Amino acid sequence: MIILGIHEGHDAGAAIVKDGEILSAVNEERLVRKKLFMGVPRNSIIECMRIAKLSPDKIDKVAIAGILGTMAPPGWENISFKKKIYQFICNYTPFPKTHFFINLQRALFRSFRNKSVEKYIRSIGIDAPIEYVDHHKCHAASTYYTSGKEECLIITSDGSGDGVSSSVYIGKDNELRLLKEFPTFHSIAYYYGYITQIAGFKMFRHEGKIMGLAAYGNPQKVYKIFEKCFSFKDGRPVNNLGVIGETAINFLKRSLRNVSMEDYSAALQKRTEDVISKYIDYYVKEKKIYDVAVAGGLFANVKVNQRVLELPAVNSLFIHPHMGDGGIAVGAALAVSAAEMANEGNGLKPYKLKNVYFGPSYSNDEILEAIENNKLKGEYIRDIERYVAEKLEDGKVVGYFDGRMEYGPRALGNRSIFADPTDTSINKWLNKRLRRTEFMPFAPSILDTAAPDYYENYISGRYPAQFMTITFNTTKEAQKARAVIHVDNTTRPHVVSKQSNPRYYKILENYRELTGLPLFVNTSFNIHEEPIVCSPDSAIKSYLNGIVDVLVMGNWVLER
Numbered sequence: 001m002i003i004l005g006i007h008e009g010h011d012a013g014a015a016i017v018k019d020g021e022i023l024s025a026v027n028e029e030r031l032v033r034k035k036l037f038m039g040v041p042r043n044s045i046i047e048c049m050r051i052a053k054l055s056p057d058k059i060d061k062v063a064i065a066g067i068l069g070t071m072a073p074p075g076w077e078n079i080s081f082k083k084k085i086y087q088f089i090c091n092y093t094p095f096p097k098t099h100f101f102i103n104l105q106r107a108l109f110r111s112f113r114n115k116s117v118e119k120y121i122r123s124i125g126i127d128a129p130i131e132y133v134d135h136h137k138c139h140a141a142s143t144y145y146t147s148g149k150e151e152c153l154i155i156t157s158d159g160s161g162d163g164v165s166s167s168v169y170i171g172k173d174n175e176l177r178l179l180k181e182f183p184t185f186h187s188i189a190y191y192y193g194y195i196t197q198i199a200g201f202k203m204f205r206h207e208g209k210i211m212g213l214a215a216y217g218n219p220q221k222v223y224k225i226f227e228k229c230f231s232f233k234d235g236r237p238v239n240n241l242g243v244i245g246e247t248a249i250n251f252l253k254r255s256l257r258n259v260s261m262e263d264y265s266a267a268l269q270k271r272t273e274d275v276i277s278k279y280i281d282y283y284v285k286e287k288k289i290y291d292v293a294v295a296g297g298l299f300a301n302v303k304v305n306q307r308v309l310e311l312p313a314v315n316s317l318f319i320h321p322h323m324g325d326g327g328i329a330v331g332a333a334l335a336v337s338a339a340e341m342a343n344e345g346n347g348l349k350p351y352k353l354k355n356v357y358f359g360p361s362y363s364n365d366e367i368l369e370a371i372e373n374n375k376l377k378g379e380y381i382r383d384i385e386r387y388v389a390e391k392l393e394d395g396k397v398v399g400y401f402d403g404r405m406e407y408g409p410r411a412l413g414n415r416s417i418f419a420d421p422t423d424t425s426i427n428k429w430l431n432k433r434l435r436r437t438e439f440m441p442f443a444p445s446i447l448d449t450a451a452p453d454y455y456e457n458y459i460s461g462r463y464p465a466q467f468m469t470i471t472f473n474t475t476k477e478a479q480k481a482r483a484v485i486h487v488d489n490t491t492r493p494h495v496v497s498k499q500s501n502p503r504y505y506k507i508l509e510n511y512r513e514l515t516g517l518p519l520f521v522n523t524s525f526n527i528h529e530e531p532i533v534c535s536p537d538s539a540i541k542s543y544l545n546g547i548v549d550v551l552v553m554g555n556w557v558l559e560r
């Protein structure tokens with residue numbers, strides 16, 4: 001059974017899932033070169049079918065993420081009239097506050113659902129039946145079926161999707177059972193968004209900057225203000241302030257007028273960690289299920305994830321690698337795939353992802369063609385793994401492009417920039433070169449064999465650590481590579497196994513042979529506000545812009 005998953009909202013994308021296995025998954029931003037693209041992911045749909053070598057008539061079913069479609073988050077500009085009505089209702093009526101009204105809201109707004117995806121897929125010859133899947137169920141399916149745990153507690157949390165901001169599911173016997181869902185009105189992630197906006201960054205895009213800044217502040221100074229805003233009481237997250245959107249933003253602006261950005265970021269981060277930890281601890285104990293899987297934009301917060309994993313009651317934690325809305329095309333396809341498989345037999349058994357290289361790849365010939373089209377002269381290197389390690393030892397910044405593009409927000413070694421992990425000044429000069437304002441240090445890729453010596457509590461977090469979705473406290477051994485450690489002594493590693501990426505593993509081994517270090521800086525191959533590079537052409541463009549000293553694509557090398 002072949003399912004095409006589609007998401008047309010924030011970070012739109014498509015995916016092909018065959019009998020529960022992800023054959024391809026691409027987000028539209030990478031193809032149209034517009035960060036977090038919203039709209040019908042026309043190119044991703046075509047690209048996913050091309051990668052999976054499928055014609056439109058081979059699709060058995062289409063799974064579209066979201067019953068209501070994309071609604072406007074508060075504070076969002078340039079929204080349509082219909083969405084403004086929705087926003088007004090969210091902000092000023094008591095309706096969306098209770099569970100009963102979530103369903104009423106769904107019934108009221110169902111007819112608002114944009115039909116442009118349907119029109120598009122019919123226009124390209126896909127006749128398969130269409131199923132719409134609830135937004136949070138997509139998040140839940142994305143993480144349950146890739147958790148590798150037959151039984152686990154699933155928590156989703158984001159700004160809003162289909163009138164809901166968080167849900168609790170139990171994954172058992174290859175099925176998802178909804179326990180609770182909490183309305184948008186009680187969204188914790190919205191508070192993170194408000195503060196991101198107040199700090200002068202973009203809501204739902206730059207939350208990571210606030211998380212990075214938090215380590216520099218004193219959380220106690222204004223913790224009480226956030227205590228007033230949101231909490232976890234009687235088994236549910238609660239918006240204590242009783243307002244959302246502009247009204248909440250104005251309250252925070254007034255309350256934080258004379259507070260430094262670092263201090264309010266620290267307080268917000270601590271409050272978020274405290275409330276989410278309490279929330280997960282509550283359901284883990286109540287349901288006596290100690291393996292947890294999470295998804296939703298809030299879990300892009302790697303520090304929250306660390307706190308959850310450190311809870312004494314939590315045995316293991318999995319974060320779906322594409323935890324935000326960019327991952328719900330896969331989630332929709334997995335949910336429908338699982339239901340179809342359950343109808344036919346035992347259903348879809350949760351499995352572990354070997355890697356997340358679900359995007360397009362380019363052969364050495366195609367790379368050479370791109371180099372020549374750009375009127376450049378490349379050099380073919382046979383032992384590319386040694387070559388890259390030598391360049392890094394030499395202090396060069398290497399742009400590395402190889403194999404299939406990663407799925408999700410993190411570059412995991414196929415569209416990455418590598419650099420020396422010991423140079424503590426790197427955060428200044430490399431961020432400047434990449435035109436980024438980051439408050440988190442760069443993250444490392446590290447050999448799996450070395451990770452237990454470098455990170456505390458690593459064993460219980462080793463699965464999510466393959467996807468760079470969690471931080472760890474660092475050991476004394478790790479201090480050798482100070483450039484990848486934050487001021488609070490944590491790091492967000494990408495742990496590489498031979499099985500997940502043999503070529504990349506070999507580069508790391510070569511680097512260790514040359515320097516004694518089993519890790520180096522791995523940051524995404526893009527400049528600020530641009531999506532990660534996808535094709536050789538976009539990698540060459542970045543090289544010509546001067547962001548890397550050496551560009552390695554397959555076995556071809558460009559060096560200035």
Ligand SMILES: [Fe+2]
Pocket residue numbers: 135139158159160161296297324325
């Ligand atoms: Fe979401």
